[in-house]
Amino acid sequence: MSTQQRRERERAQRHDLIVKTARKLAESEGWDAVTTRRLADEIEYSQPVLYSHFAGKDAIVAAVALEGFTELAVRLRAATGTGEPRAALEGLARAYMTFAEENPALYDAMFTMAVDLPFGQDDTPEPLRDGFQALLAGVAQFADGRDPAILTEVAWSALHGLIVLSRGGRLPASGREARLTLLLDQLSATR
Amino acid sequence: MSTQQRRERERAQRHDLIVKTARKLAESEGWDAVTTRRLADEIEYSQPVLYSHFAGKDAIVAAVALEGFTELAVRLRAATGTGEPRAALEGLARAYMTFAEENPALYDAMFTMAVDLPFGQDDTPEPLRDGFQALLAGVAQFADGRDPAILTEVAWSALHGLIVLSRGGRLPASGREARLTLLLDQLSATR
């Protein structure tokens, strides 16, 4: 009885250990450094153990990404102000960009790597849904006639584009602030 | 004398063959299928031949990307209209998105994979510079007081975001047109 429970608890702990280690490793040395051998070594178990917890490496990345969505949602909710529309949007956008900058590997896992997470579907995991809802809640309040969902998607896309192009060196680091300001201006313009 | 020339010509042809084959293979089966072995097999030479033309696999991807920048620049220039601002911008944006949709693997090589292409620097290859200039030329004409470069970068980022998030299934295929319309509206709004 209690033995069974202890085992399940230990299994859950090890599951977490794998996810945390993968994330830490990815963040410090990049996802290329996250190999099954290295990961196994780091958690002090052999490779096959990983496969008793996850279907494969992709599933591990997906688990890390899921953790990211939860954290992002929390951050966005915290940044969702209720003041003047333009300022509220700015707070939200900055929170999003800060998150991406502070956790580049995590952000990659969430938005560029793991493709096997079902996004806009019925079986979409709760954290994903929650993340988008947090963004939506912040944007919706100044939609001002425009479709809130569409507006959110466009705003999100633009932010994502800025982040990903900047990171790859496609955009100069210098104009960063100017780009964000312009984007916010354009998004909050209502004709 | 002529022997020398013939050899150089043949070398150049094989160089092109490698790039074309890599691109075709990537486009039909994805970049994962483009392995050095597979590529060597496809061009009917052995692996080491690839390395007598390119420093490594990354360099091959970069060569494919470079080809893409040239083509994109041509497309954008062709789409740069001179009529009413909003319509001109729309034509440009649609040309960009169409290019990305028709050549997904090529687009990936240009904007998400190859990191060793110097973008905003002094030694930036001409095709890259040209591509951005084509976009700039189209956007600048309706900047209307705003910084043309910044505006171009923001517009580009937003388009890129839409494309890349749509492709990964992060954005529903349904709202595509609505998102583009809203984006164009916001970008062409001058306060």
Add this chain to the structure above:
DNA sequence: TCATCTGTCTAGCGGTGCTAGCATCTGGAG
């Protein structure tokens, strides 16, 4: 004709994700 030199190939290195099959250790039955 022969030496050299260029070009291409075979074979192999160290790495990857993943798995089959064998030990070992534990928990419960007799």
Add this chain to the structure above:
DNA sequence: CTCCAGATGCTAGCACCGCTAGACAGATGA
């Protein structure tokens, strides 16, 4: 207390990856 069964984690190995050393053949020039 003993012994068996099942769970658990390991070693070893598969097929593949990018990349390269060294052997080999054919063309080139003296």
